[in-house]
Amino acid sequence: MTEKLSDTARTTMIEPLLRDGWSLVEGRDAISKEFKFSDFADALGWMVRAGVWAEKWNHHPEWSNVYNKVSVTLTTHDVDGLSTLDAKLARKMDILAG
Ligand SMILES: C[C@H](O)[C@H](O)[C@H]1CNC2=NC(N)=NC(=O)C2=N1
Secondary structure: OOOOOHHHHHHHHHHHHHHHEEOOOOOOOOOOEEEEEEOOOHHHHHHHHHHHHHHHHOOOEEEEEOOOOOEEEEEEHHHHOHHHHHHHHHHHHHHHHH
């Protein structure tokens, strides 16, 4: 059963992401980041690759795309807050973005 991140887990799992360009979302237990790519095709390709992992892990982002930018918000709806799945998907997204 997915659970909300404990305080210690936030320190170990979320703080490193904040150092890598992720931000806490005001008023929500969520993290967000804007990814910028060279063009639309690159942004779309990244969304497909990230989407494959989201589907594999059954954990889906809230995201929007404008040309070469993708704004992503991650939170776990089932627990109404951040869980390990959000940290895992965030890290994967960073890796895929290169
Ligand atoms: C029914 C389905 O398995 C659930 O709704 C999954 C799907 N993807 C999900 N994605 C996210 N971000 N949070 C969830 O709680 C979640 N739950």
